[in-house]
Amino acid sequence: MKKLVLLSILISGVSQAQFFENAKTTRIDTLKGSNTEFRDFWDVKKYDIVLEPNFDTKSIKGSNKISLTIEKDVKNPTFQIDLQKPMKADKITASFPMTDKKVDGDFIFLSTKKNFKKGETYTIDIDYSGNPLIAKHAPWDGGWIFNKDKNGNPWMTVADEGIGASIWLPVKDIWSDEPNNGITFKIITPKDLVGVANGRLIKQENVGDKKSWTWEVKNPINDYSIIPSIGKYVNFKDTFDGEEGKLDLDYWVLDYNLDKAKKQFEQVQAMMKAFEHWFGPYPFYKDSYKLVESPHLGMEHQSNVAYGNKYQNGYLGRDLSGTGIGLKWDYIIIHETGHEWFANNITAKDQADMWIHESFTTYSETLFVDHLFGKADGNQYLQGIRKNIQNDKPIIGTYGVRNEGSGDMYPKGANMLHTIRQVINNDEKFRQILRGLNKDFYHQTVTTEQIEKYFSEKSGIDLSTIFTQYLRTIKIPTLEYKQTGNQLTYKWTNVIPDLKLPIRLADGQELKPTEQSQTVTLRSDKPVAFDKNYYIEVKQVQ
Numbered sequence: 001m002k003k004l005v006l007l008s009i010l011i012s013g014v015s016q017a018q019f020f021e022n023a024k025t026t027r028i029d030t031l032k033g034s035n036t037e038f039r040d041f042w043d044v045k046k047y048d049i050v051l052e053p054n055f056d057t058k059s060i061k062g063s064n065k066i067s068l069t070i071e072k073d074v075k076n077p078t079f080q081i082d083l084q085k086p087m088k089a090d091k092i093t094a095s096f097p098m099t100d101k102k103v104d105g106d107f108i109f110l111s112t113k114k115n116f117k118k119g120e121t122y123t124i125d126i127d128y129s130g131n132p133l134i135a136k137h138a139p140w141d142g143g144w145i146f147n148k149d150k151n152g153n154p155w156m157t158v159a160d161e162g163i164g165a166s167i168w169l170p171v172k173d174i175w176s177d178e179p180n181n182g183i184t185f186k187i188i189t190p191k192d193l194v195g196v197a198n199g200r201l202i203k204q205e206n207v208g209d210k211k212s213w214t215w216e217v218k219n220p221i222n223d224y225s226i227i228p229s230i231g232k233y234v235n236f237k238d239t240f241d242g243e244e245g246k247l248d249l250d251y252w253v254l255d256y257n258l259d260k261a262k263k264q265f266e267q268v269q270a271m272m273k274a275f276e277h278w279f280g281p282y283p284f285y286k287d288s289y290k291l292v293e294s295p296h297l298g299m300e301h302q303s304n305v306a307y308g309n310k311y312q313n314g315y316l317g318r319d320l321s322g323t324g325i326g327l328k329w330d331y332i333i334i335h336e337t338g339h340e341w342f343a344n345n346i347t348a349k350d351q352a353d354m355w356i357h358e359s360f361t362t363y364s365e366t367l368f369v370d371h372l373f374g375k376a377d378g379n380q381y382l383q384g385i386r387k388n389i390q391n392d393k394p395i396i397g398t399y400g401v402r403n404e405g406s407g408d409m410y411p412k413g414a415n416m417l418h419t420i421r422q423v424i425n426n427d428e429k430f431r432q433i434l435r436g437l438n439k440d441f442y443h444q445t446v447t448t449e450q451i452e453k454y455f456s457e458k459s460g461i462d463l464s465t466i467f468t469q470y471l472r473t474i475k476i477p478t479l480e481y482k483q484t485g486n487q488l489t490y491k492w493t494n495v496i497p498d499l500k501l502p503i504r505l506a507d508g509q510e511l512k513p514t515e516q517s518q519t520v521t522l523r524s525d526k527p528v529a530f531d532k533n534y535y536i537e538v539k540q541v542q
Contacts, residue, residue, distance in 0.1 A: 321384030359413020
């Protein structure tokens, strides 16, 4: 079953998410996935990280200074810090008095006998070390990657979206709390290697027989986006004239791939133009845009997009839509950058709502095609990826336990959004809704309910039953119909009660199906043709 699930994810083009099957939840799941009493009274403001990996021993060591603010008055609280085994905390200090430091599995609990007041600020400093979990199938599973490039040079990074950044870094490892003031990240490397992280490089210096590379992120950032990449990198740069001025484009690739990268990364200009058109300004002008070559396929790390598509179009040279359109562009560049708006700018509070990341970003592929090659190609590409939908379980997962839903959040979620676009039937209004999401929820964490409500309010249409049908069930709305001459009798089956999903025929005539049969006069007596842009099934009955 696990292999089949992984295969379906590969087929669906899931290049960055780790898929976890449902299981009975435990106390550990709750501690990892919920805003518990050990987390709900404090807010992370900044991480100051130092990291030194050792390729020969497959180990890492470093430190993290956690700056935080107290969110409410609380007496004698216990702070939870996440650091997964086999990593260990070597030293812990804080700017408040601690009465106990207890390690319990993947968690560190810091007890106090102090009354904290809302608005107070403190720091927790943790030195850590160990041999972190090694990824077996990155980026689909989590863990560190200690590879060598083709010239035998060390090439290291980590993938941790599903399993959590705490597999290597002591953090408050929950999606709903991002460090508001960003991070600094110093990577210490051998002198002949380069350390690349998120944001902008603010300092490079020699440290004995080693080098240090210090990067700064000024914007909020989700924990799983905080990623180091260490290798024999070279750098080249470009700029994009965007909606908020000149955006710095920063590229770090293996030295022997420089010429390939310069050619392949030319696609970034057209992509940025398309995405800013549909979604609004790139959300991280202060931190720049960066592509970094990775030993795995790709991941959407904020201002540090991992690229491993081997400088070819499609998804490792394949077209996931089967239409030929997917071979006109580099899947990893387009898809992973789409996440800068949906996942990094707008982040789900809970992993169960990961569809907010993946459905919108998968649909960004269609919108990119629409903008660059025309609406007909966009529609064809979108319809082509339907073949990857499994309808195995609901798209929304289980809340509070770090559980994501079905991999259908990619192709099915995109088709849901395309269906909603047809219902709104006004591309400019649809575009303004997407731009509005990125403006009104700028650098925020959100819930499914907030997104649903926003779409309904801004469109002026109650879309709630459509979201429920596609996100919370595995039913595909089925339109049963019978045609006699120019008379069409039709009704919904396989739908939730009172589904409000009007559809149009290919000639533009609108139908408002319910679960009760209706009859309408068609514009001609030719065999009826349905608009294929809705993700529904149609069934002719006698």
